[in-house]
Amino acid sequence: MTWDxxxxxSLIPQLLxxxxxxxxxxxxxxxxxxxxxxxxxxxxxxxxxxxSWLFGFYVQFVRGTPLLVQAxxxxxxxxxxxxxxxxxxxxxxxxxxxxxxxxxxxxxAGVEDVPAGQWEAxxxxxxxxxxxxxxxxxxxxxxxxxxxxxxxLVQMFKDSAVLFAISVYELMGHVEAIGSxxxxxxxxVTIAAVLYLIVSLVASQLVxxxxxxxxxxx
Amino acid sequence: MSPDFWTFTAHLLWRGxxxxxxxxxxxxxxxxxxxxVAGLGRLSDHGPVRWIALAFIEVFRGTSLVAQLFFFFYxxxxxxxxxxxxxxxxxxxxxxxxxxAAEIVRSAIGSRGVGQNEACVSxxxxxxxxxxxxxxxxxxxxxxxxxxxxxxxxxxxxxxVSLVTVGDMTFQAQIVRNQFGNxxxxxAILLVIYFIxxxxxxxxxxxxxxxxxxxxxxxxxxxxxxxxxxxxGGSR
Numbered sequence: 001m002t003w004d005x006x007x008x009x010s011l012i013p014q015l016l017x018x019x020x021x022x023x024x025x026x027x028x029x030x031x032x033x034x035x036x037x038x039x040x041x042x043x044x045x046x047x048x049x050x051x052s053w054l055f056g057f058y059v060q061f062v063r064g065t066p067l068l069v070q071a072x073x074x075x076x077x078x079x080x081x082x083x084x085x086x087x088x089x090x091x092x093x094x095x096x097x098x099x100x101x102x103x104x105x106x107x108x109a110g111v112e113d114v115p116a117g118q119w120e121a122x123x124x125x126x127x128x129x130x131x132x133x134x135x136x137x138x139x140x141x142x143x144x145x146x147x148x149x150x151x152x153l154v155q156m157f158k159d160s161a162v163l164f165a166i167s168v169y170e171l172m173g174h175v176e177a178i179g180s181x182x183x184x185x186x187x188x189v190t191i192a193a194v195l196y197l198i199v200s201l202v203a204s205q206l207v208x209x210x211x212x213x214x215x216x217x218x
Numbered sequence: 219m220s221p222d223f224w225t226f227t228a229h230l231l232w233r234g235x236x237x238x239x240x241x242x243x244x245x246x247x248x249x250x251x252x253x254x255v256a257g258l259g260r261l262s263d264h265g266p267v268r269w270i271a272l273a274f275i276e277v278f279r280g281t282s283l284v285a286q287l288f289f290f291f292y293x294x295x296x297x298x299x300x301x302x303x304x305x306x307x308x309x310x311x312x313x314x315x316x317x318x319a320a321e322i323v324r325s326a327i328g329s330r331g332v333g334q335n336e337a338c339v340s341x342x343x344x345x346x347x348x349x350x351x352x353x354x355x356x357x358x359x360x361x362x363x364x365x366x367x368x369x370x371x372x373x374x375x376x377x378x379v380s381l382v383t384v385g386d387m388t389f390q391a392q393i394v395r396n397q398f399g400n401x402x403x404x405x406a407i408l409l410v411i412y413f414i415x416x417x418x419x420x421x422x423x424x425x426x427x428x429x430x431x432x433x434x435x436x437x438x439x440x441x442x443x444x445x446x447x448x449x450x451g452g453s454r
Binding site: 002060061063064065066067068069070072073076077080158159161162164165171172175176179184185186189190192193196197200201204 | 276277279280281282283284285286288289292293296297370373374375376377378380381388391392395401402405406408409412413416417420
């Protein structure tokens with residue numbers, strides 16, 4: 001039993017459909033990660049007594065535990081408390097929350113790169129704190145953050161494969177389904193690997209282009 | 219929750235913990251070897267060696283770890299290669315994380331000052347000796363913090379071996395869930411254990427960073443400078 005091209009070709013439409021779901025998860029998950037991560041980073045930086053510490057712990061805890069176990073937790077435990085989402089939605093939320101801990105660190109590094117003089121100047125002009133964030137600090141911080149966030153987007157695209165374990169029908173979910181139906185894994189796994197490789201190589205190149213662009217306009 | 223539940227859970231999770239640690243340790247060893255082989259391969263003078271190393275790194279970084287795990291466990295038997303689940307798991311995780319670590323090795327060695335390399339050349343050191351005695355030792359401090367991150371990632375990704383029937387902690391937690399349905403407690407304990415393990419790795423990594431910090435070298439630095447002054451007759 002070795003490579004069967006006819007069989008492999010017949011799988012491509014189904015696997016492309018899986019890839020589509022993978023891309024959807026990545027895009028939606030990244031949106032959550034970008035928003036939640038920004039919120040976490042701003043709260044941590046604002047040094048609000050208990051809250052900033054809690055958010056710091058949140059970042060460390062989420063980064064210190066496996067995505068798979070987090071996914072199981074959301075998928076098996078939350079329904080016991082009457083919270084039920086579809087596997088797809090659960091997956092998007094879990095991976096979004098997971099990556100929010102990483103994006104929070106990226107934003108933090110970006111904010112730390114903004115010179116202290118910028119904050120002091122804003123204070124001297126008695127700009128309100130929210131406006132200092134929105135108009136002064138974040139625009140400068142984001143320029144350094146965007147390429148790193150792009151790399152995390154590519155990483156998330158590959159990591160989303162873990163979600164097949166909570167029966168999300170993304171690319172690996174289809175591979176698993178084909179494999180257990182036909183007892184042939186070689187073709188679906190190989191095609192899936194090639195699809196992951198193509199998308200992530202192209203995406204990494206785009207991120208690199210973006211990085212150069214942002215760096216040049218400094 | 220009956221005492222039965224607790225003995226059962228404790229017993230299974232303890233067994234699973236040992237497997238998780240084993241997979242993480244073996245995976246780390248394989249990742250380190252892979253990192254240096256592929257990372258130095260990327261810096262080779264021979265074109266084909268560089269291309270093979272690059273292709274290896276891009277393939278393992280560019281495809282999902284789950285896909286690699288499936289390939290080693292489910293697809294290789296098609297070629298008559300049947301790996302034990304544990305072996306397939308360690309192989310996939312070690313090579314995957316190793317390909318990330320290879321880029322760390324490459325960039326750490328690549329970012330040494332050109333002067334170091336030139337000094338070695340003028341002392342007539344061969345490439346291998348240069349690497350072994352000068353460039354690699356100097357690069358270790360720069361490699362340690364990212365290596366620490368890779369090891370934490372490796373621990374977390376070791377949970378994926380449960381998907382190919384290896385009895386690690388995550389796998390055992392699933393068994394407890396199937397037996398008792400006490401999902402909340404089991405998965406909460408599981409998260410806490412993983413968190414503690416990753417904090418331990420982070421601590422160990424920070425200790426190694428301090429141990430190999432460049433500051434330690436700076437203390438012995440004045441000596442050669444004095445010798446230099448003597449050698450040039452104190453003209454500087």
